[in-house]
Amino acid sequence: MKVLISGTAGAGGWPARGCGCASCLRLSPGRRRPAEVVLLSGHDTSPASLDDRSVRLPLANPALQDHETSPGTARLPAGYRVSTGPDGLVLTTPGGHRILYAAPPAGLPALPGDGESADRPSPEHPGRPDGGRAVFDLVLMDVLDRPERLGGLRRRGAVTDRTHVVAVHIDHRVPTEAELARRAALWGVRAVPDGTVLDLGEPAPARAPLPRRTLLLGGARSGKSAEAELRLATEPRVRYVATGPSGDGDAEWDRRVRAHRERRPAHWETSETTDLAGLVRSTDIPLLVDGLGTWVAAVFDECDAWSGGDGLDAVAARCDELVTAWRRPGARVVAVSDEVGLGVVPATSSGRMFRDTLGRLNRRLARESEEVTLVVAGRLLPLPL
Known part of the structure; x- marks a missing residue:
């Protein structure tokens, strides 16, 4: 098939x-046209070869009248x-290939007598089910909207390494084609140009290997936490490591913590701990550590070190x-840390001890990381060796 x-673009195209x-x-x-796919009936894939047996799905305007009608055709x-x-x-083809247009359910009409669940095994297609779940051959998804939905599909086994995942509804929510390609590589998604032909009988291209250790540095409100979350957004399982204090009545800090929690995907796990070394060693799923600055501050508290000495x-x-x-x-780690060496010298000895400790820790972890990036005003500045 x-x-x-x-x-591949949204209804207005991109630009x-x-x-x-x-x-x-x-x-x-005219760089990218409104999203549309055509299920081809023959071997010739030229536009002139499309016949009545080809199925055209204009995804930029999804509307179904009944079970046997494709959108707008x-x-x-x-x-x-x-x-x-x-x-x-x-959509299930006569040959048993399964295609998912991953639009939110609210954006699609309720069809009478739906005969197939997205999670039901497809007996007519060899090699399925996978772990009791039906596997999709092709997923068409607006990953710029909610990339964590892809992580949920992977978690349930509905998307595997063989699944072609193609980004659609691409538009100016992403600043450049280069940034689109970067996110696609991070997420294991194909950002194909218009006119691409996929063979669903072939597995998707292998996902490029990702850094095992990533350190993201930046100042306050630089976008470093959002970038860390973006890097792991489509993973099936993630453990978010919150190293900061709970707040203890500080209303402003409580609002910050709540905003971070609400931004994270619902299926992510959360660990609130200062035993960071033990967690890094033992984890069997990707970790997002946010962040090293609050961890150093908590360790200073635990060791009674603000006055120096043995602490x-x-x-x-x-x-x-x-x-x-x-x-x-034990698994992939993405850590966020404050770049504390670009401001004025702290006025107190405790502030200087904290700055020096975190600065040395950043330098040591950077030396052991495959990727280190400085985030400034939401822009990424890779720091090569």
């Missing part, structure tokens, strides 16, 4: 006509089945333990 991805935003002005007109040929479910619209030696030992664990993590 071959599929022609004839368009959108008449839009003056920086993203649209960077691109030449004539009735589906015999043998195709379509239904809506919690993940979106599911400061205990803090140094805890940092040594973390660096040792960082060299051999």
